[in-house]
Amino acid sequence: MEVKPFYWKGDYLLLLDQRKLPREEIWLELRTYEDVAKAIKDMAVRGAPAIGCTAAYGFVLGIKLQRENPEEVYETLKNTRPTAYNLFWALERMMKALRENRDLEEEAKSIEKEDYEANKKMGEYGSQLIPKGAKILTHCNTGALATAGWGTALGVIRSTHYAGKDIFVWVDETRPYLQGSRLTAWELLKEGIPHKIITDSTTGFLMRKGLVDLVIVGADRITARGDVANKIGTYSLAVLCKEHGIPFYVAAPTSTIDPDIEKGEDIVIEERSAKEVKSCGDCLIAPEESDALHIAFDVTPANLISAIITEKGVFKPYEILNALKG
């Protein structure tokens, strides 16, 4: 059965709490826009497209059901996570629908539907790039859980698997939130896609041994010149790919492209609590007195990216703005 991280129920949003996976499948009932903002900030829901979709439903709750001030609702939802462009894109769309007196619930549903369809399209385009029997390495979680369903990079992997190409997936843990080992492995297991979890630091060794044919990741924001912000550790993988002559692909819907930012250096990078680095789940794994740095994303420059897969086709990073045309 296909995984879905949230369901709109007409007067509340039912959300799978991703902090508890894979041990528990707990569903949260979010009844206010403040509940939705908190769920995004605390990462009960995560992944750029899923954040955008849930924020859109949060907007519906705030305006249509709670009858709050639109600016207040917009600002609260916007000030949750700074890097994922889909959040800002979705909220702008909702504000526009409000200004044009259109049905907000229908607009949020369209955002969700379009995201799912974009993922299926990316799957079709991306699977054509993947050779039969490929050993694929992926980072973080870019699957159904991170989107309205199917997934971006993991969606391409899913489509390639269903195309009967006999692939194998290396899943890196993705410290500290463990999106790889907790969430990606959970999704792959459900689908019966062969995979193995590795620590983040195993990747270079595997590449040197010739055990990785390509890397595919998602994106939180893509700039006009094709630089890509994604989960911390992505840049290191791209550098490793260059050293080993391995293709490095990014899969993202056009709603992740920020045409107003030229250079990756200008993307706001989220910094999260040091506590999340010093603990694993509820368990402290470092001296309490030591300080830690928790940068949540990094930027991979366009020149390290082989191609960007979108629902509009496959683009060289420097021509990514063409994906927004037509």
Ligand code: MRU
């Ligand atoms: O901190 P997260 O879990 O929200 O980060 C998620 C990622 O970095 C994903 O790769 C990105 O959002 C694309 S998800 C389809």
